[in-house]
Each structure stands twice: as C-alpha cells, then as structure tokens.
Amino acid sequence: MERSGCQILIETLIEQGVTTIFGYPGGQVLNIYDELYKNKHRINHVLTAHEQGASHAADGYSRASGEVGVCLATSGPGATNLITGLATAKADSIPMVAITGNVPMELIGSDSFQEVDTFGLSITVTKHSFRVNNVEELADTVREAFRLAKSGRPGPVLVDIPKNIQLDKTEYAPKGVVEKNPDPKPDTALLDQALEMINECKRPIIYCGGGVINANASEIITKLTEKTDAFMVCSMMGLTAMDNSHPKYLGMSGMHGRFAATKAISECDLVIAAGVRFTDRATGNRKKFASNAKIIHLDIDSAEHGKNIDATLQIPGDLNFALCYIATKLEPQKHPEWEEAVASYKNKTKDVYAPNGYLLPWQIIAAVNQRATPETNIATDVGQHQMWVAQYYNFKKPRTFQTSGGLGTMGYGMGAAMGAAMATGNRTVLFTGDGSFGMNLNELATAVSQNLPLIIVILNNGVLGMIRQWQNIFFENHFMSSDLERKTDFVKLADAFGATGFRAANLAQLNEALDKAFALNCPVVIDCLIPDEESVFPMVPPNGSMDNIILK
Ligand SMILES: Cc1ncc(C[n+]2csc(CCOP(=O)(O)OP(=O)(O)O)c2C)c(N)n1
Numbered sequence: 001m002e003r004s005g006c007q008i009l010i011e012t013l014i015e016q017g018v019t020t021i022f023g024y025p026g027g028q029v030l031n032i033y034d035e036l037y038k039n040k041h042r043i044n045h046v047l048t049a050h051e052q053g054a055s056h057a058a059d060g061y062s063r064a065s066g067e068v069g070v071c072l073a074t075s076g077p078g079a080t081n082l083i084t085g086l087a088t089a090k091a092d093s094i095p096m097v098a099i100t101g102n103v104p105m106e107l108i109g110s111d112s113f114q115e116v117d118t119f120g121l122s123i124t125v126t127k128h129s130f131r132v133n134n135v136e137e138l139a140d141t142v143r144e145a146f147r148l149a150k151s152g153r154p155g156p157v158l159v160d161i162p163k164n165i166q167l168d169k170t171e172y173a174p175k176g177v178v179e180k181n182p183d184p185k186p187d188t189a190l191l192d193q194a195l196e197m198i199n200e201c202k203r204p205i206i207y208c209g210g211g212v213i214n215a216n217a218s219e220i221i222t223k224l225t226e227k228t229d230a231f232m233v234c235s236m237m238g239l240t241a242m243d244n245s246h247p248k249y250l251g252m253s254g255m256h257g258r259f260a261a262t263k264a265i266s267e268c269d270l271v272i273a274a275g276v277r278f279t280d281r282a283t284g285n286r287k288k289f290a291s292n293a294k295i296i297h298l299d300i301d302s303a304e305h306g307k308n309i310d311a312t313l314q315i316p317g318d319l320n321f322a323l324c325y326i327a328t329k330l331e332p333q334k335h336p337e338w339e340e341a342v343a344s345y346k347n348k349t350k351d352v353y354a355p356n357g358y359l360l361p362w363q364i365i366a367a368v369n370q371r372a373t374p375e376t377n378i379a380t381d382v383g384q385h386q387m388w389v390a391q392y393y394n395f396k397k398p399r400t401f402q403t404s405g406g407l408g409t410m411g412y413g414m415g416a417a418m419g420a421a422m423a424t425g426n427r428t429v430l431f432t433g434d435g436s437f438g439m440n441l442n443e444l445a446t447a448v449s450q451n452l453p454l455i456i457v458i459l460n461n462g463v464l465g466m467i468r469q470w471q472n473i474f475f476e477n478h479f480m481s482s483d484l485e486r487k488t489d490f491v492k493l494a495d496a497f498g499a500t501g502f503r504a505a506n507l508a509q510l511n512e513a514l515d516k517a518f519a520l521n522c523p524v525v526i527d528c529l530i531p532d533e534e535s536v537f538p539m540v541p542p543n544g545s546m547d548n549i550i551l552k
C-alpha cells in the first residue's frame with residue numbers, strides 16, 4: 001500500500017523500536033504532527049518548552065537507557081534551536097536521531113519563510129547529516145541514521161526532510177530494528193603485548209572514560225581492575241563505570257579531579273586507558289600527563305589514537321572484547337607498595353572539606369546521596385555545582401549520571417534530567433546552578449506537564465560561580481559579569497510553574513525539604529543557599545600538572 005512520507009517516517013520510527021520522542025511543532029512538520037496524532041497510542045510525543053530542551057531530553061534519554069534518543073523540530077528556528085543539543089551529544093558520543101522538517105524543495109535556496117540550511121549547519125556538530133531527496137529513500141535513510149548513531153563510536157545523526165517529501169507517496173515495506181555494525185575485533189597480538197606490559201608494571205592505573213559506559217563494559221572493567229590490582233581513575237564521562245564505594249575506585253582526575261586520582265596518574269607506571277580521549281581538562285599539560293608511565297590506549301575510534309596523547313600501545317577495536325581478553329588471560333596481580341602509596345595520597349586531602357557553619361555544596365550532595373537509591377539518576381548543568389557532584393556523589397550504577405562533559409553546555413540539565421526520568425521511570429535529581437537554571441528553567445513546565453519524579457536542587461550562590469572562581473584566581477578579583485544581581489525567587493517560580501518549591505539555608509531546612517521531596521513523585525525545586533566564595537578544589541590550572549595543583 002502506498003503511504004505518505006509522514007506515515008513512512010512514523011512507521012519507520014516505530015519499526016526501529018522508538019517509543020518516545022521529544023519535539024516541538026511548526027509549519028514544516030505539521031503533517032508529521034498529524035501522523036503523530038493518529039498514532040498517539042503507538043508512539044509518545046513529549047512537547048517540550050523549547051527545541052533545545054527536546055534535544056537534551058533525547059540525549060538524557062539515551063544516556064540513561066543506552067537506546068537511541070529521538071527529537072523532532074521544524075525548519076529554521078526549530079532546527080537552529082537543536083544545534084546546541086546536537087553538539088553536546090556529539091562531544092560526548094551519545095547516539096541520537098534528530099528529525100527536522102524543511103521547506104519544500106522547490107523553495108530551498110529562495111530565502112523562503114523559516115528556511116535555513118539545516119544540513120550545512122548541522123554537519124559539523126553531528127556524526128552525520130542527511131537531507132532526504134525523494135520519498136523512496138526516506139525509510140532507508142531513517143534506518144541508516146539509526147545504524148550510524150549506534151555503530152562504532154556512537155553519536156547524533158540528523159535527518160532533514162523537506163515538506164514535499166513528507167507529502168509524496170510510495171510503497172512502504174516494514175523491516176526489523178537495524179543492528180549496529182559489528183565492532184571490529186582488536187588485534188590479539190596487540191592485546192598480548194598489553195598483557196606483557198601489565199605483567200611487568202608495579203603501579204597500574206585503569207583510566208576509564210565514557211567509552212566504557214557506551215560499551216556497557218562496567219562489569220568487565222571492574223573485574224580487570226581487581227585482577228590487575230590497579231586503581232581506577234575516571235574521566236567525568238566514565239564516573240559511573242564502577243561502584244564508587246569500591247576500594248580501588250579513586251574517582252575523577254584532572255582539572256577538578258580528586259587529589260588522590262590526579263596524584264596517582266602522575267605517579268603510576270602504567271595507564272590502561274579505556275574509552276577516553278584525553279581532553280585537555282582531563283590531562284592538563286599533555287607533555288606532563290602520566291609522565292612516569294607507559295600508556296595502553298583502548299578505543300573503538302582509531303581517530304582518537306595519537307590525537308591528544310601518544311600512547312605506548314594503541315589498540316583500536318571493540319572495548320568489551322579487549323577487556324575480556326586481557327582479564328581472562330591475566331594472572332591475578334598484587335601491588336602492596338602501590339596500595340600503600342595511594343592510601344597516603346587519599347589521606348592527604350581528608351580534612352580539606354571540613355564544614356564551616358554554612359550550608360556547603362558537599363553537604364547538599366551528601367544529603368541527596370543518603371536518600372537516593374543506586375538507580376536514582378543524577379543530572380547536572382555546568383559550573384562549580386557540576387564539579388562538586390563529580391567529586392562527591394557516590395555513583396553505584398552505570399548510566400545514572402547525565403552531564404555535559406565535552407561541550408560543557410549550561411542549560412543542558414533540565415532536558416537531560418527529563419529524558420533520563422522518562423527513559424527509566426526512576427527518580428531523577430538535577431543539581432543545577434542559579435545561572436544554568438536560568439538558561440533552561442522553561443522546561444520546568446514540561447516536567448510538570450509530564451508529572452516527572454524530578455527533584456531540582458539549585459546550588460544557589462548568587463553568582464556564575466565557576467566564572468567568579470577564575471576571576472578570583474586568574475584575574476585579581478575582577479568580578480566582571482559573574483555576580484548575577486538577580487532577585488529571582490525560585491520557590492515562587494516553582495509555584496508559578498505548578499511545581500513544589502522549598503528553600504534551604506541550613507542543614508536542618510535542607511533535610512526537611514529533601515524528606516518531603518523524596519516522599520513526592522512530582523517536580524520539586526529546592527533552592528539551596530550557599531556562599532558565593534566557595535571554590536572548587538583541588539584545581540590544576542589550565543595546561544598545568546600535578547606540580548601546579550591548588551588544594552585550597
Ligand atoms: C551555554 C554556556 N555559556 C557559557 C558557559 C561558560 N560557563 C561555564 S560555568 C559558568 C557559570 C555557571 O554558573 P551557575 O550555573 O550558577 O553554576 P555555578 O558555577 O555557580 O555552580 C559559565 C558562564 C557555558 N559553559 N555554557
């Protein structure tokens with residue numbers, strides 16, 4: 001039977017296993033929305049407050065579930081509003097498919113209403129972009145978008161569909177869910193070399209990134225850590241790879257990493273790096289990164305090899321295969337001297353974060369942590385609050401942390417938290433800053449309309465804290481445009497949006513608010529007042545190394 005492009009699009013999405021999409025209507029997607037209307041019971045469309053929110057929601061949905069997140073927007077401003085979300089997902093290798101409508105092909109290039117070159121705009125911030133040129137290729141293009149999004153190193157893919165293609169008709173034959181391409185197997189000769197290096201080392205570190213989460217390789221990397229008697233250090237993207245209370249877990253290293261993690265990298269003699277790209281925020285001065293160590297770099301994307309760090313041994317290919325191979329063949333190691341050395345690094349910073357009478361960031365994170373379950377999703381925006389969460393939150397399970405690592409997108413949090421809550425049905429806590437929340441608080445409306453079990457904890461310092469911190473340390477306290485000087489009342493704001501709001505200026509108020517919030521199953525905003533002069537430490541200044549670390 002002949003079907004229109006719109007019908008084929010919806011059928012193909014359903015065929016690919018999509019149950020939820022996030023989007024916003026407009027002139028060039030109205031026919032698609034009409035099909036969504038007719039298929040309401042087969043596919044759930046979540047109307048966000050802004051297309052950027054839809055893109056971050058698809059991203060958060062994907063991070064929490066491992067599925068491909070899907071968003072939909074109209075041409076022109078709808079499409080441009082998706083760009084930040086696509087760039088955010090690209091930077092963190094998140095599989096997503098974004099669908100945009102465009103003006104009819106006969107109008108393309110005529111400066112018509114709401115016409116932008118979506119393909120051209122998106123191509124550098126996606127893994128790939130398609131413009132569909134005829135209805136016959138529509139279904140296979142959408143399938144190809146899903147295949148690309150999830151194959152190899154995952155990423156976002158955009159499909160731009162001009163309006164005439166949406167209306168044109170052709171035959172549609174359903175197909176099954178497209179499988180991702182099989183991951184290339186790593187060369188076992190290289191893995192044998194890795195085994196040799198592990199057997200020879202005395203002070204091993206496993207350095208774990210987002211690639212481990214994407215490969216669902218948490219269990220095997222935990223096993224390898226134990227067998228190697230290594231310590232595990234993570235990039236921010238890898239923080240949920242291992243139960244954070246594991247004795248071998250040291251947490252995040254780098255610019256705002258934990259002291260013991262950064263110190264251990266600088267003192268180790270072997271780094272087994274898995275699914276990391278050695279970004280500057282993680283390595284500091286690349287010439288001094290792990291300067292006493294050999295590095296084994298495992299990654300699905302061979303473009304990462306030698307991009308930022310010249311590893312001693314570069315092993316492209318399937319991470320799971322590589323980790324299993326090494327973990328199976330390796331005889332269990334013991335490194336008591338290394339154990340002792342790392343224990344002394346841990347002790348060094350024990351008293352750095354002593355309470356001083358205010359409500360302090362770490363107390364807020366600990367109070368949430370106490371009430372959360374291992375399944376609770378934790379999302380953040382970007383700034384000091386994000387670093388504090390990365391430093392202090394005790395993650396238990398992979399995929400429970402949604403944060404913008406590579407792009408550092410303020411305004412990411414609300415969308416991501418909504419997506420994670422919808423994907424899992426689990427309680428989700430968003431830690432945000434007063435600046436970041438100002439960029440995406442419109443999505444509180446969506447959280448209310450969907451009645452999501454979402455607790456929004458604002459670490460309200462009255463400032464763009466991370467900017468202020470840099471101005472304090474590097475710009476002689478020239479606090480230019482970092483003091484927000486706003487009078488926003490977040491409790492009233494929550495009320496205005498139909499959510500519940502609490503304010504906490506001390507620990508007793510915080511505990512009371514959190515108890516109430518965790519007893520509710522709807523959006524709650526908790527405005528936590530913290531001092532503006534709190535800084536994130538440790539800090540390795542940009543391009544610095546362990547020699548330059550600032551502890552307080
Ligand atoms: C979209 C965007 N614009 C600007 C920045 C630069 N930036 C990074 S952190 C930050 C301040 C964040 O302030 P807030 O959300 O209040 O968090 P805090 O640091 O105070 O915890 C800014 C402006 C950014 N990361 N993203």
Ligand SMILES: [Mg+2]
Pocket residue numbers: 383433434435459460461462463464465
């Ligand atoms: Mg702030």
